[in-house]
Amino acid sequence: MPKAAFVILASGDSPESLGRVVNALMGAYEMMESGQEVKIIFDGAGTQAAAALSAPDHKYHDLFRLVQSKVSGICSYCANAYGVAPKIEQADLPFADDFKGHPSFKGLLEEQYQILTF
Secondary structure (H helix, E strand, O other), X not given: OOEEEEEEOOOOOOHHHHHHHHHHHHHHHHHHHOOOEEEEEXXXXXXXXXXXXXXXXXXXXXXXXXXXXXXXXEEHHHHHHOOOHHHHHHOOOOEXXXXXXXXXXXXXXXXXXXXXXX
C-alpha cells in the first residue's frame, strides 16, 4: 500500500494559497479514510498555515482537526523564522527538527513515502 507525505509550503494567506493547503488536507483525509499511511508536514511559509488552521474560528479548522493526528511535524526553524512558534506550541502541534532544525526529507524517502508538495 502506498505511503504519502503531504508537505505544505503554502502560507494560506490568499485564496490561491489557501486552496493549496485545503487540497493537501483533503488528499491526506482521503488516504486516511482508505487506511493508507499518511504524514502531513508544514514547512517554510506553510508554518503560518498550521498556526492559522489551529484557530477554532478558521474556516477550515474542522477539516484540519480531521487530519491533525497525521501532522508529523511543523518545521521548527521556519516556525521561528515566521514568528508562529508560540501559536504552534499553544496548539500542541509537534515540531520537526530532524535535520538542522528542519524536517528530514531523506528520512521520508528512506521510509518509502511518496512526497507530495503543496
